[in-house]
Amino acid sequence: xxxxxxxxxxxxxxxxxxxxxxxxxxxxxxxxxxxxxxxxxxxxxxxxxxxxxxxxxxxxxxxxxxxxxxxxxxxxxxxxxxxxxxxxxxxxxxxxxxxxxxxxxxxxxxxxxxxxxxxxxxxxxxxxxxxxxxxxxxxxxxxxxxxxxxxxxxxxxxxxxxxxxxxxxxxxxxxxxxxxxxxxxxxxxxxxxxxxxxxxxxxxxxxxxxxxxxxxxxxxxxxxxxxxxxxxxxxxxxxxxxxxxxxxxxxxxxxxxxxxxxxxxxxxxxxxxxxxxxxxxxxxxxxxxxxxxxxxxxxxxxxxxxxxxxxxxxxxx
Amino acid sequence: xxxxxxxxxxxxxxxxxxxxxxxxxxxxxxxxxxxxxxxxxxxxxxxxxxxxxxxxxxxxxxxxxxxxxxxxxxxxxxxxxxxxxxxxxxxxxxxxxxxxxxxxxxxxxxxxxxxxxxxxxxxxxxxxxxxxxxxxxxxxxxxxxxxxxxxxxxxxxxxxxxxxxxxxxxxxxxxxxxx
Numbered sequence: 001x002x003x004x005x006x007x008x009x010x011x012x013x014x015x016x017x018x019x020x021x022x023x024x025x026x027x028x029x030x031x032x033x034x035x036x037x038x039x040x041x042x043x044x045x046x047x048x049x050x051x052x053x054x055x056x057x058x059x060x061x062x063x064x065x066x067x068x069x070x071x072x073x074x075x076x077x078x079x080x081x082x083x084x085x086x087x088x089x090x091x092x093x094x095x096x097x098x099x100x101x102x103x104x105x106x107x108x109x110x111x112x113x114x115x116x117x118x119x120x121x122x123x124x125x126x127x128x129x130x131x132x133x134x135x136x137x138x139x140x141x142x143x144x145x146x147x148x149x150x151x152x153x154x155x156x157x158x159x160x161x162x163x164x165x166x167x168x169x170x171x172x173x174x175x176x177x178x179x180x181x182x183x184x185x186x187x188x189x190x191x192x193x194x195x196x197x198x199x200x201x202x203x204x205x206x207x208x209x210x211x212x213x214x215x216x217x218x219x220x221x222x223x224x225x226x227x228x229x230x231x232x233x234x235x236x237x238x239x240x241x242x243x244x245x246x247x248x249x250x251x252x253x254x255x256x257x258x259x260x261x262x263x264x265x266x267x268x269x270x271x272x273x274x275x276x277x278x279x280x281x282x283x284x285x286x287x288x289x290x291x292x293x294x295x296x297x298x299x300x301x302x303x304x305x306x307x308x309x310x311x312x313x314x315x316x317x
Numbered sequence: 318x319x320x321x322x323x324x325x326x327x328x329x330x331x332x333x334x335x336x337x338x339x340x341x342x343x344x345x346x347x348x349x350x351x352x353x354x355x356x357x358x359x360x361x362x363x364x365x366x367x368x369x370x371x372x373x374x375x376x377x378x379x380x381x382x383x384x385x386x387x388x389x390x391x392x393x394x395x396x397x398x399x400x401x402x403x404x405x406x407x408x409x410x411x412x413x414x415x416x417x418x419x420x421x422x423x424x425x426x427x428x429x430x431x432x433x434x435x436x437x438x439x440x441x442x443x444x445x446x447x448x449x450x451x452x453x454x455x456x457x458x459x460x461x462x463x464x465x466x467x468x469x470x471x472x473x474x475x476x477x478x479x480x481x482x483x484x485x486x487x488x489x490x491x492x493x494x495x496x
Contacts, residue, residue: 009397028400035382035401044437047385077385310391311398 010308014133016122017142018183026184030152032304033297039076040299050079050310053110057083058100059136060091060116065271065295066136066145070113073302079110097121098128105129111309114138132309140176140235146270147180149301151188153294154225157266162189167219167261169251170229170278172196172205174236177270178229182208195219197251199240216251223261227268228253228278244277253279258288266290321468324487327449330465331360334447335367337463338416345372347414347442351379353431354402356420359482360449364418379406381417386430404434411439416463420478422448425459450489452476470494 007024021029039045055074059067067083074081086092091100097116101124104112111132114122119141126133137143155161166185172178172194185192186209193211194201195218206212213219220226231247241247258267267279267289275281284291322330342348345368352361358380365376382402384390390398417431428446435444445462452470466489470476474494479486 008400032401035403038404039385042437043439046437048433049385049390307385307401308398 009311013309014122014126014135015144015305015309016126016133016135018144018147018180018187019142021144021184021187023187026148026151026187029148029301029304029308030155032308033148033152033301036076036303036307037297037300039303040296046076046078048078049307050074050077053079053310054108055079055081055111055113055306056104056109056131057081057136058086058104058112058114059084060086060114060121061137063115063136065298066115066143069295069298070134070136070145070302073299073306076299077303077306079306097124101125101128105131111306134305134309137176140174140179142180142183143176143270144180144184145298145302145305146177147184148305149294149298150177150181150227150268150270151184152297152301153268153290154185154190154266156293156297157290158224161185164190164224165193165222165262166190166225166227167193167195167223168227168229169195169216169219169253171200171231172229173200173202173240174232175229179208181227182210186210193219193223195251197241197247216253216257217260220253220257220260223265225266225268226253226258226261227270228273229270230272231274231277233274244274248277248280252277253283255280255283255286258283258286264288268294270294318490318492320488320490322450322466322489324481327465327487327489330449331363332367334463334465335364335371338364338368338447339372342414345374345376347412348416349377349379349408349410349413350416350418350447351381351406351410351431351435353417353419353427354380354382354404355483356478356480357381357418359480360420360447361416361418362482364416364447376416377408379408380404381406381431381434383427383430383434386434388426388430406438409439410435410441413441415441415444416447417444418447420449420480421476422446422451422459422461422464423454423476425455425457428459429457449478450476 007028010025109131113134113136115136117139119139122133122135182192195213195216269291350361352358361378365378369375382404384399384401447463448461449465450468451464452468471494475492477490479488481487
């Protein structure tokens with residue numbers, strides 16, 4: 001028998017936040033994703049693992065990448081899936097989240113993948129539903145599968161995470177990706193720098209162990225990983241900076257700024273990108289960019305999450 | 318804890334299986350080996366090395382993880398998911414004559430899962446089964462084509478194959494069953 005002491009299972013039956021995961025559980029998820037990634041290279045990109053399982057994707061906020069990625073991951077594991085966009089559901093008729101959840105629950109799904117604008121919505125769902133609940137983004141709180149796919153991509157490209165300098169530049173204030181990334185990369189021992197105009201820096205960020213700066217040069221210098229965050233215009237009701245042009249001039253990731261990073265540094269962005277705002281097109285499409293590989297890896301990482309959560313099915317019974 | 322095969326015996330058995338493959342296998346370059354993780358993989362590699370020594374042909378070797386195809390996944394009321402490891406078959410299996418390699422043949426359920434998995438990679442010309450130990454007690458209509466050692470056992474016993482590459486020692490032992 002193998003003598004490894006690494007964990008082989010997740011303690012929780014839900015994935016609500018990176019804060020709930022231990023470093024060992026994160027490594028298990030990344031290792032499992034590594035096995036899942038190979039499936040996409042087969043002539044038949046499908047395994048029978050979740051046959052007969054029903055997964056509901058419930059999206060209260062718009063999403064292309066995350067919803068599609070979850071759907072593909074579910075189908076590659078042979079689950080039966082359905083996706084509900086709130087714009088076409090009874091929610092527009094005034095149904096509450098709890099009522100929607102109870103009605104879905106009555107149809108006995110095994111898992112619910114939800115994106116919601118409120119941070120507590122997923123905890124509420126776990127209280128009223130027997131299904132496994134997966135957080136696909138909750139307001140400005142967390143986006144755990146994005147952080148996992150970011151970490152997977154970094155590990156795949158650089159071979160490690162511990163000891164790396166990771167610079168995160170962009171709209172820190174409105175970003176759930178930032179929060180999940182900071183928690184995850186911190187648990188695995190990376191040195192995380194966050195950079196934004198003062199108006200887009202959330203209070204208390206340095207308490208999470210992040211080096212906060214308003215100098216993009218300081219953040220990027222000698223970084224192994226440079227990650228941009230989208231300027232979330234839809235969440236901005238007020239003047240956070242004078243103009244998009246000025247934002248790009250001061251904080252946008254240009255080739256000149258990328259040169260400050262370590263040779264071989266990778267460029268990341270969780271998407272969707274605002275070209276010419278947080279990132280120059282020639283950087284987004286350049287040789288150091290792994291932005292589309294992040295999308296590819298997202299499917300493998302979500303397969304790993306679905307697989308690992310699906311174990312221990314009837315402990316609730 | 319009786320040792321039923323030691324390092325020398327395992328080595329001679331693998332050489333014998335390689336000879337059988339070379340004798341029966343023609344043309345040899347249509348063949349490839351796929352080891353079932355974890356201990357089928359080093360056995361497959363050793364067979365490939367022996368075949369190379371005998372016939373001068375290097376057979377490709379792949380490794381197959383059957384976890385996602387198991388028929389007992391998620392059937393237990395409580396319990397963790399088995400750890401999934403990477404499958405790596407770096408060649409096309411279409412029209413190949415495949416030799417599927419595992420350490421112990423018991424119920425046949427692992428082989429059933431492996432056959433399902435292989436079919437997702439293509440359409441081989443044939444699949445033959447190679448095992449180091451056949452301990453009986455089949456639950457499915459499956460048999461081995463190349464057997465290192467037939468080992469009559471009781472169902473209470475367990476057969477442990479240990480290999481240098483994974484366990485640091487070459488031996489096959491039978492455990493338990495005294496009760």
